[in-house]
Amino acid sequence: MADLQWYPGHMTKARRMMEENISLVDLVIELTDARAPLSSRNPDIDTLSRGKARMLLLNKADLADPAQTERFCAYFEKQGIQCVPLDARNRKMNDQIRRRVQEACREKLERNKRRGILNRPLRAMVVGIPNVGKSTFINSFAGKASAKTGNKPGVTRGKQWIRLNKELELLDTPGILWPKFDDPEIGIRLALIMAIREEILNEQELAVYLLGFLKDYYPGVLGERYSTAEKPFDTDTSDQELLTQIAQNKQLIAKGQTPDLTRACRMLLEDFRTGRLGRITLEQPELDQTEDAVNEET
Ligand code: G4P
Numbered sequence: 001m002a003d004l005q006w007y008p009g010h011m012t013k014a015r016r017m018m019e020e021n022i023s024l025v026d027l028v029i030e031l032t033d034a035r036a037p038l039s040s041r042n043p044d045i046d047t048l049s050r051g052k053a054r055m056l057l058l059n060k061a062d063l064a065d066p067a068q069t070e071r072f073c074a075y076f077e078k079q080g081i082q083c084v085p086l087d088a089r090n091r092k093m094n095d096q097i098r099r100r101v102q103e104a105c106r107e108k109l110e111r112n113k114r115r116g117i118l119n120r121p122l123r124a125m126v127v128g129i130p131n132v133g134k135s136t137f138i139n140s141f142a143g144k145a146s147a148k149t150g151n152k153p154g155v156t157r158g159k160q161w162i163r164l165n166k167e168l169e170l171l172d173t174p175g176i177l178w179p180k181f182d183d184p185e186i187g188i189r190l191a192l193i194m195a196i197r198e199e200i201l202n203e204q205e206l207a208v209y210l211l212g213f214l215k216d217y218y219p220g221v222l223g224e225r226y227s228t229a230e231k232p233f234d235t236d237t238s239d240q241e242l243l244t245q246i247a248q249n250k251q252l253i254a255k256g257q258t259p260d261l262t263r264a265c266r267m268l269l270e271d272f273r274t275g276r277l278g279r280i281t282l283e284q285p286e287l288d289q290t291e292d293a294v295n296e297e298t
Contacts, residue, residue: 031128034064042177061085068281075285088137127175134174207265
């Protein structure tokens with residue numbers, strides 16, 4: 001794989017930095033992409049943040065299927081992780097997140113109180129794989145009003161804390177986790193949501209995977225987007241024919257008046273990524289166990 005960040009030395013360094021930073025905080029705020037919440041997490045985070053309060057933000061929820069987002073939240077909450085769906089570009093969730101931070105850290109706050117430690121702000125750091133919206137979230141959540149607190153005794157030199165209010169401080173730089181994709185399908189989902197650079201997979205492969213997925217799980221969306229009054233979109237055909245229909249119906253014509261399948265692939269991917277196909281989630285929570293457990297309880 002071409003990308004520098006995949007070299008083992010680089011990964012070890014990133015991991016060491018993460019461990020160092022995590023040891024300084026009470027709470028780990030992890031971001032994932034709500035369109036593929038499992039593929040866009042690095043499972044190592046569970047070990048790295050052992051003993052810390054946890055919060056998971058299912059970001060880009062504005063692009064994801066709301067019903068699946070709800071199921072994913074239930075799935076993560078069941079694992080003891082506070083979970084909040086989010087559009088990080090929008091600040092209106094900030095109050096709710098602050099409340100959930102307090103809830104996630106309740107044990108720590110109670111322990112502090114018993115020991116007579118009052119007025120010590122909670123400390124949090126934001127982590128996640130590239131492109132899930134970490135910087136966007138820090139900017140929205142911290143806002144303009146927040147002050148950087150600078151170095152403090154007991155804090156690794158150079159660390160900057162953003163004081164959000166008297167209850168909470170945030171490490172100003174997010175922790176970057178590398179995605180893990182031993183399973184090629186995870187790699188495809190990450191490329192579809194642009195969490196990894198797509199050059200490692202070709203556009204045609206991605207588009208064909210997406211077509212197959214949409215036919216199975218969101219059969220209506222292709223017709224809605226690519227039918228024309230004269231030509232309804234027919235999903236009951238080969239991938240090649242589906243791409244041809246997209247090209248014809250959207251007037252993507254190559255030299256020699258042939259349908260431009262390369263541009264059809266690109267359009268399909270772009271339409272998915274920008275939400276023009278509607279709100280779509282590429283995977284489902286591993287529900288069998290969770291739902292069985294819920295059924296057993298009731
Ligand atoms: P990172 O720090 O985790 O690497 O991610 P970053 O905040 O840079 O966000 C990556 C891209 O995702 C940005 O778009 C950002 O605007 C977008 N984004 C972040 N949160 C959300 C969200 O909740 N919903 C949606 N729809 N998009 C979100 P970009 O195209 O790379 O940059 P720009 O167009 O914002 O300049």
